[in-house]
Amino acid sequence: MTERIGRSAIGRVLIAAVFALAAVFFLSVQTGQAASATKIVLDDREVTGARDVLTVKGTTMVPIRVISEEMGYPVKWNSGSGEVTIGGESDGVVLKLGSRSAVSGKGSTTLEQAPFSRSNTTYVPLRFVGTQLGLAVKWDGSAKTVYLQTQPLEGPQTGPNDDSDLPPNPAPGTTAASTVDQISFSENRLMIAVSGDATPKAAKYDSPYRIVVDLPNTSFGPLFAEGQGLLAGQQGSISVAGSSDVTGIRFALNDDSSARDGSQLRTRVVIDLNKNKSYEMYREGNLIFVDLNRSGGPSTPGVGSDGKKIVVIDPGHGGKATGAVYKGGPTLMEKNVNLDMALKVEALLKQVDGLDVVMTRSDDTDVSLQGRVDIAENLNADIMVSIHANSMPVGSKPTSGTETLYTKPESKKLAETIHKHLIEATGLPDRRAKYQNLHVDRESNLPTALVETGFLYAGGDVEKLTDPAWQDRVAQAIAAGIVEYLGL
Numbered sequence: 001m002t003e004r005i006g007r008s009a010i011g012r013v014l015i016a017a018v019f020a021l022a023a024v025f026f027l028s029v030q031t032g033q034a035a036s037a038t039k040i041v042l043d044d045r046e047v048t049g050a051r052d053v054l055t056v057k058g059t060t061m062v063p064i065r066v067i068s069e070e071m072g073y074p075v076k077w078n079s080g081s082g083e084v085t086i087g088g089e090s091d092g093v094v095l096k097l098g099s100r101s102a103v104s105g106k107g108s109t110t111l112e113q114a115p116f117s118r119s120n121t122t123y124v125p126l127r128f129v130g131t132q133l134g135l136a137v138k139w140d141g142s143a144k145t146v147y148l149q150t151q152p153l154e155g156p157q158t159g160p161n162d163d164s165d166l167p168p169n170p171a172p173g174t175t176a177a178s179t180v181d182q183i184s185f186s187e188n189r190l191m192i193a194v195s196g197d198a199t200p201k202a203a204k205y206d207s208p209y210r211i212v213v214d215l216p217n218t219s220f221g222p223l224f225a226e227g228q229g230l231l232a233g234q235q236g237s238i239s240v241a242g243s244s245d246v247t248g249i250r251f252a253l254n255d256d257s258s259a260r261d262g263s264q265l266r267t268r269v270v271i272d273l274n275k276n277k278s279y280e281m282y283r284e285g286n287l288i289f290v291d292l293n294r295s296g297g298p299s300t301p302g303v304g305s306d307g308k309k310i311v312v313i314d315p316g317h318g319g320k321a322t323g324a325v326y327k328g329g330p331t332l333m334e335k336n337v338n339l340d341m342a343l344k345v346e347a348l349l350k351q352v353d354g355l356d357v358v359m360t361r362s363d364d365t366d367v368s369l370q371g372r373v374d375i376a377e378n379l380n381a382d383i384m385v386s387i388h389a390n391s392m393p394v395g396s397k398p399t400s401g402t403e404t405l406y407t408k409p410e411s412k413k414l415a416e417t418i419h420k421h422l423i424e425a426t427g428l429p430d431r432r433a434k435y436q437n438l439h440v441d442r443e444s445n446l447p448t449a450l451v452e453t454g455f456l457y458a459g460g461d462v463e464k465l466t467d468p469a470w471q472d473r474v475a476q477a478i479a480a481g482i483v484e485y486l487g488l
């Protein structure tokens, strides 16, 4: 027994050394890319940690430590609940890992992208956070730079009379069915986040060239109105720099009581163009996009760009949700076993060309089951693989074995392909790839499989689950199954 522990401890040290080397390698690769990465400038000072920013569907996502350590704003991270509080205790806004809702004392608003965790780092949407902190946010596409200023930036002047196609302001007290919670423009794409059902209509006009997007039966959400400093006139603008097509974005709330569809209020967003430009409008969940790239222009870089497949790896449980707990020796919690395995799978997949890997958590954080689904769906991921270790009901006989679970018929092939590799690697009894009613697969719109590598159970497979060499073999098998399924 002592000898076994000694051997596995040496193995652990070796693995740790390999991963330390891998970390150095990844760091140097990232530094090498810094020249082409997005920059963040706060009041003329470059925020150095910004080399870690990620662009997800045109939304700039920054690590929370950039906001706290480099920008100097208060940030509180609660790994137990997966919540980030940005700003002061009383006036701060709370974001949650995997959730597109942000909550403050003034209400809730919908984010363009949910905060997510990748490589032990929690990312939040920069424009939203900057706006919440009272900063003016400006994106310069040609310089790939986000400018943040503590003084308001000068934007195009917008008055009530400068555009004949804007109807008059509504009477006070009128309400709408849903709200516009965020408007942003980056990478030549307008994004409008809405809550509830909002059916947009877009049209193009000339002299001057502009695209007008109308959202019947909507008003501005309280956080958005507050963040934009909207006056009684309920209108505002976003300045746009570095776009060869767009000179500015304007928005306003209008009286719509003459509409026949029962709409009382309507929000209108106008993209001012300097030339005739085609566009495509589409909707993803609560997000409405008006994309000027989709008419043959340059594509938007980010997660899944260049046709890369997006794989979401989901380590089961986390934080207060420990999963199965083994007490036959030193206490072993399933959440940690799952995370160790998932990080190994992530490291292997990062070396595969044509693939981007995103984790639902990469530290000891609880993410709700729906939050995990939301992360995958927001990214338009190709597949999601949840990683678990198994347990038996109390009082059952010790059991051993490996199984891979799925719910939707579309997920069966993914589960079977992973299981084929997995069962060879675990060397445990084959409990097969099979149906089980799982939230993560039932509620997601993408193929999702859940692996139960072995039983975290006295007399079960605990020795294997804690053996680093076995963990490496199993991680390789899961990665191999994913790569085979995606045809890479």
Ligand SMILES: [Zn+2]
Residues within 6 Å of the ligand: 316, 317, 323, 324, 334, 388, 389
């Ligand atoms: Zn589990």
